[in-house]
Amino acid sequence: MRSRIPYVDTIARYLVKRKGKQIRPLLVLLSAQICGGISERTYRGAALVEILHTATLIHDDVVDGADTRRGIASINAVWKNKIAVLMGDYLYAKGLLLSLDHDDFHFLQIISTAVKRMSEGEIHQIAKSRQLDIDEETYIKIIGDKTASLLSTCCEIGAASATSDRSLHERMRLFGEQLGMSFQIRDDLLDYVGKKSITGKPTGLDLSEKKLTLPMIHALANAPRREARHVLGLIKDGAKSRKALQEVAEFVSHHGGIEYAKQKCEHYAAIARETLAPFADSPDKTALTNFIAFVVERAK
């Protein structure tokens, strides 16, 4: 992460200090381990996904005007937007060069497809939020693009670093894709049932961006027309008051949105578990299975 430019170097060191959960590099390592073993290439793959993920987060924080990230001030908060956008671009280039310098072209192919899907998925979601007309099928496609794509990339890269057996690459890619679906549905569910809130809102729910996720989509599809139209009206106004948010949350719960999202989260987790079935029992398999359990059960 070093740079000849002292200022860039300072920011890079700031980034490296706070590491986050490192879920993505962990998936690369476990996937390599279960497919034959960790090598130098595996570590480069793990670094690559974490660098690109970090670049994405830096850009996200600029766009959302977020002041904190991983418990400390965000790059845009400390150095302003301009530096943050440039630092994201710098990290993309660094990740690229890391792979190019070691002829990891296959990694790049896998990950560029993910980056393309991620930006497409995010743009798709924003477009749908503006129109407030998302259905379950579209939601599934969006979270596949914006979240599952990168987790499946981690697993595929891990496998590709350990074996040339293409069927194993494909199996791990599928595993990561299902895990990612489960992950994002859980994330969206936590907006409704989580305890993130310190603002006094009922659940930490924030509808100011008008993002409709699975619990809401299901409730809207199952509630009587008139009731659904009323709730959509509240969301159109951003559901800013505590009362409006409470009403929305109760609507979702009453019409089975929470239960349905839990089922769907478990559904994808079950497919992920099945995908691992052909592997012989091993500590790596146990670790990946525990990973699935963590995703389904996590409360934040």
Add this chain to the structure above:
Amino acid sequence: MRSRIPYVDTIARYLVKRKGKQIRPLLVLLSAQICGGISERTYRGAALVEILHTATLIHDDVVDGADTRRGIASINAVWKNKIAVLMGDYLYAKGLLLSLDHDDFHFLQIISTAVKRMSEGEIHQIAKSRQLDIDEETYIKIIGDKTASLLSTCCEIGAASATSDRSLHERMRLFGEQLGMSFQIRDDLLDYVGKKSITGKPTGLDLSEKKLTLPMIHALANAPRREARHVLGLIKDGAKSRKALQEVAEFVSHHGGIEYAKQKCEHYAAIARETLAPFADSPDKTALTNFIAFVVERAK
């Protein structure tokens, strides 16, 4: 540029409609022509640099809050910042995939180094603007990184698409680097002598970002201490009034900053011309020579 996501497709079509001067792809084509001839790879290289350049401009406009680009509304003005940042990332990924799908790994190596240098150079310049302590040597390094790097990339990619003779790649890279230096010095000079202004400011000069460029750097180094300190004070306040700007512009002109920058611009142009000397006379050589003349003489 097509995408499965209709919204992404709409924005991509909007981008393609307004093409700009296309200086960079033009350089790729001319460089290929003079090194042996244009091929399919040349066109892919030209597309790659233009896609990446466009991605950079989209991110620039977000950060600068610019409302227009190439005479029409900017992406952030029409679709907001979030979409614009994502669309920039999408274009990076598309450019990457274009090269990966055709095994143009060498292109990627060349261009990733440029993207890294570009972001480093921009960050370096912002850091120096905040401290107001830039000298000529640092300025030369910064414009090499932020501008010359991409123009040299264009020329090197053009050459690499036409011949495997590494000495020609290197010659064209050097040509592009000198051309880029000349280009940026001219650009910075135009802030002082150009006629861009429609705001009533003396020259179109805008010092609100406190960016010190060659004409000013030279004047500061050659003026009496007390005078220089006074002008730095005006710049520190952003030189917002018409009177302050006029005073700054006269200071630069009086202490030879304009003349010096003109000489330096011509200096790099002359090296660029020399770099072309070994090529036999041809319409391509004439075109590249005219290109240098355009860069040195352009008035906007």
